[in-house]
Amino acid sequence: MRSDLDLELVKLTKRYGDTVAVDGIDHLFHAGTYACLLGPSGCGKSSTLRMIAGHEGVSAGSVVLGGRDVSQLPPAKRGTAMMFQSYALFPHLSVADNVAFSLRMKGVDAAARKARALEMLDLVDMTAHADRLPAQLSGGQQQRVALARALVTEPQVLLLDEPLSALDPFLRVRMRGELRRLQRELGITFVHVTHGQDEALALADEIVVMNNAVIEQAGPTRAVFDAPATAFVARFLGSHNVIALPDGQFAIRSDALRVTEPGAARLQGRVTGVEYQGTHVALTAATDGDQEVTALLTDQDFFGAPKEPGQAIGLGWDDRAAHLLRA
Missing domain, CATH: 2.40.50.100 (RNA polymerase II/Efflux pump adaptor protein, barrel-sandwich hybrid domain)
Known part of the structure; x- marks a missing residue:
């Protein structure tokens, strides 16, 4: 059954000159799903995520969120938020001001945006570091701040571009649990790009395996792992x-x-x-x-x-x- 918060990709295409990075893909992400776009470097997964976010223009097709075509809207008007691989925190702003920045740009008054920022920092267990600068934080702490900043606008869909790749292996496993807990607690759709099979299997309700600019196979995580459809999917998933x-x-x-x-x-x-x-x-x-x-x-x-x-x-x-x- 479709929800009014579902995210749908319709014949979504991205071309860079003569190169087709994403080739007319169709997919429906049900509301409240934790989905992983999985595939090797250059398969089109990050281009797909950036088109959903509005950070890349759509060459053809459309991005539909809640029944509304958002393909031509700026990122701030889509109902999505993106957490970047680099975290992209402002080095001169405190943790609290980093989290509140998008609310400031929207004209939210100082008291309201501070209260909302502290609420988000509490969600990611970073309240005690609200007055610190990003350089005073560990990689895992910076990631939590970036998450809080992405969530402060109350998006319908959170987009995560390889969010764990900069972390050491021990912290990566710990933060997987944090991401899953947050998604369940918030109940919103997460679309997470990764090339790590173990990461996708640990996190996702649904896996979308991409290869050569198309979707090779998609479905519930366990179903795709237990019954890969092609030799590529079988080999890429490992085991x-x-x-x-x-x-x-x-x-x-x-x-x-x-x-x-x-x-x-x-x-x-x-x-x-x-x-x-x-x-x-x-x-x-x-x-x-x-x-x-x-x-x-x-x-x-x-x-x-x-x-x-x-x-x-x-x-x-x-x-x-x-x-x-x-x-």
Whole structure:
């Protein structure tokens, strides 16, 4: 069922001269969804986000928010807000003044904008730093301020352009939880651009996988991960093997592969690598037809019957684990 706050992309296109960055994509983001645009560098995901925000002009097609075509409106009139990868905080303004800046531009009086800024800083647990300058903050704190500044205008859609890329791995995981908590608390639509598969899987209700300026596959996160439609999606999401068999090309999750003795198995192979990953062991093998596959085994299973590089093995799987890929 459609909501009056849904975001819809209709034949959305972006050209830079002869280069097509986004090629006539259609997609409906339901209100209140946490969606991730996922894909490699240059696939069109950031151009798509910037067209939604109004920071890039639309070459063709339209951006429709709440049933209203906003394609030609300036960013401040769209009902969207964008959090940039660099955070883009004003170095000479305090944290509170950074957050209140857009309200100041709208002519909101000083008392009202200060109250609203402090409310947003409380939401991101930064009230104690309201009088500091950005240079006095850590990367994670700067990110929280940038979030508060984006949310202060009460947008219908928050747009996030690789917001975690500047953070160290530990903080990145922590801030994923913060973003998810905020989205649930606020109940607004988040559209988040990333090239990190783990980030998208951890955060998103819905994944939109882009490749070569088009949407390759979109849907609920678990559904896309469990049943990738193409070899590109299977490989890009990770944790899948793309295996060519006489009856077609299939995606099989690494944790669904069974390592057996050679002979009666569906695939014959030779171990090329063994990587201990704590709770799991990743075993790579070269199989018939020069295919490389990875089996993810529990440490108990692997060390119960360890394999060495160069050793011949068999590989099997349950029929339900193999998903036929389209060309």
